[in-house]
Amino acid sequence: MSSEQPDAQQVTSNPRPREDVAYEDVTDNSFVYEFGGPPGAAAMMLGFPVLMAYQFLCVYDNHGHFLLPDSLGDLGPWAGRMAQRYWEIAAPSWAGARIYLGFTFFMVSLAYVCPGPVMYGYKLPSLNGQRLAYKCNALWSWWTAVITSLVLHFTGLFRLTQIIDNLGPIMSVAMLWSFFLAAAVYAVTAARGKKHRASGNFIYDYCMGVCLNPRLGSLDMKLFTELRVPWPALFFISLSCAFKQYEQLGYVTPELVFMVLAHWLYANACNKGEECVITSWDIFYELESWYLLFWNLAGVPFSYCYTSIYVLQNGPMGFSIGWNVMCFTLLLVGYFFWDTGNSQRNRFRMYWNNTLIKRNAFPQLPKSFIKDAKFLQTRHGNKLLIDGWYAYVRKPHYTADLVMSLSWGLIAGFGSFFPYFYLTFFLIVLVHRVGRDDARCARKYGSDWDLYMKTVPWKFIPYIY
Template sequence: MSTGTTAGTAANDPDAQQRLGSAPRDDVAFEDVTDSNFVYEFGGPVGAASMIVGFPLLMAYQYLCVYDNMGQFLLPDGLGDVGAWAGRMAARYWEIAAPTWTGARIYLGFTFFMAGLAYVCPGPVMYGYKLPSLGGQRLAYRCNALWSWWVVQATALVLHFTGLFRLTQVIDNLGPIMTVAMLWSFFLAGAVYAVTAARGKKHRASGNFVYDFFMGVCLNPRIGSLDLKLFTELRVPWPVLYFISLSCAFKQHERLGYVTPESAFMVLAHWLYANACNKGEECVLTSWDIFYELESWYLLFWNLAGVPFSYCYSSIYLLNAGPMHFGLGWNILCYTLLLAGYYFWDTGNAQRNRFRMFWNNTLITRNAFPQLPKSFIPNAKYLQTSHGNKLLVDGWYAYARKPHYTADLVMALSWGLIAGFGSFFPYFYIVFFLTVLVHRVGRDDARCARKYGADWDEYMRMVPWKFIPYVY
């Protein structure tokens, strides 16, 4: 197989025919995570400082709107009232969402319980890419998130139905829990930065403290066998989001005596997402977040606080607004969008990551529910680059470069539509997520153009569409 713009399939490479699940091959090229062409991102230090301050304030504001104002915007009476309005908002937030011992016990208790499970639950040991920063070493990961996920679900339901810990306490204490989560993310980001700096192990640092705190300086922080970045990526944000929606459903059952189809939809949506993340943990090892992104304030803040407490507004709105009466047809539409989006998102992520795992010789077979058709493409077509990497041009990736993002956005849209049009906040997720993904695709394209050169031009010629074939 020649390099450059040659396309091929796995069947053309005899090395690819090795037994699946064996030890990783030593001849696999380094994955470039050094990125010597440093450029400021996110607006540089000013943009970083703005987001470090702005995102917690945004979350606090949205919580007040959804909790206190039935999902409607809270606005000052005029320019002259801005200062007093801000004071009233701060006082009200502190009244209903100040950190409490109950909030800390719930959030930190869950977090440390999940961390404990990460050390003791069974699971296959998988290997990531070779890392130049570690002299070509491959890091080992015990992929036991699936066991942890099922154990924590069973534990939570036992605690709820025995009355030892009613899950309705989550929604009853959501404000304090959210504040604890934000404070905890700041603490962890500071700890990772301080330990990394003290050891003289800063990675891709700019020299500007604010920017480096925001973007991170540590690629692979670990506490023993626990990889902090993988842990905070999967085992906290999506399970917490699921338990918030489950708590809302239990609370609705207490109030009404039943759970509406709309609230059940949100439980299903967040269960599917959390379950997929944990059942496919081994696939995440080849993702951008793990092999390239640094453990940073923005990753920690959004994983530990932003995701669970900003993407839950549909569930809270549906609880507070009471039963919706959209009709069977509307609910069928929303459920169809959710399940169709989920199928293409799950299989799309599986196709690209299992393609990488195949060539990394770390592909394994797992009996994790649900296993969907088209999750792996035998003899997948690819573009061989002179850099040494192979770019998938088969399956859903023959039609668009980021089809999994498109499917993710379809699911996000369904999360808003199920709540109707009475409030903007159920749609915050898709608006914010679309902004993040467009920006992320731009970052990825710029990095790949530097990395692959003319091969990237050929790849974009072969697969010209980013999200939707023949549209965008």
């Protein structure tokens, strides 16, 4: 174990090379079926849109109550009624297309023109060790979008309440757009003969992707679709609900104030820490795919917004001051550990990759960077952080994320399951992700990983799990 750190802390276009290129080359070119292979991929591509449509009808059209058939014999007619009702209130429309695609292309234009530092990712074995450059201007784009939207709303040029009024058609457009974009990425990649880790099965390859780094000039599509659309869109849905409630009641309830704050904190953190994301597994390894595009462009904003819609339709909720204070406290405490935990982990990586820079984005929290951090030096070459929050558990940022997602449900009470969908779904995702990460790291580090797990034995909560 060591706390030795390099002297330099500046950005460079030629950072210190990693020592694990040989392993990463093997990993980058290996292939294994995930999610049950082609049948699982087909089930996801059918099931996720159906799930989103069902949830939308339950929350938007039925005040958060489950819609169920009267009997097993009614299942077919019930499905027909559900499909007909969805088409009536959520069919794609020109209004929905203008709002969703207008927002998306506005964010694309900001990605090209806003200022920001140029950062470099890890060496990519698929590009013979080349490092890709990323223009990290998400923070400027985010704040430009927020200010522009408020100007449009208060001048009457575009009332933000149009988002919640047209939410169904907007969601349908988003789902169709993600299918189209995934098909375009697949077709262009196949036409260029650049398929990466392809299985040879069209359904699986379309779902899980065959392109590692799709780019439109300086715009990295994978980084863009992970940060610039999903979380800002989620924030604007909640903000739209707040403005709608103000029109209805003349004030905004604490529950919707909470959700606007929660989604602003999340979107702001994702965009202010963009430079930390470029060294993540998602960017380094995951393929741009229907799976990523659908969930980022449609799933995140239109599945995680149900607490906001529920409290709009059922408000004012009438909870006690103590209950609301508890929820706000959970949110803010969870956010502190989530923001600082992600920062500790990613800035440790950037420090040793010689790409750490000083950012003054709001909010700057204490404990975001650990000076002289302790780490476990592996024979493989990488350093495993065992300091800060990572001295107590291996995934503190996941724990904090779950605390925040719990607060998103509690603020709506216990009258509906749907405010807790995010918590439920996210827990399933994290369990899968932790298992995948542990298996990958065990192969990568061998006995050093065993030592690491003895040094930091707990995954989420010290002395519990």
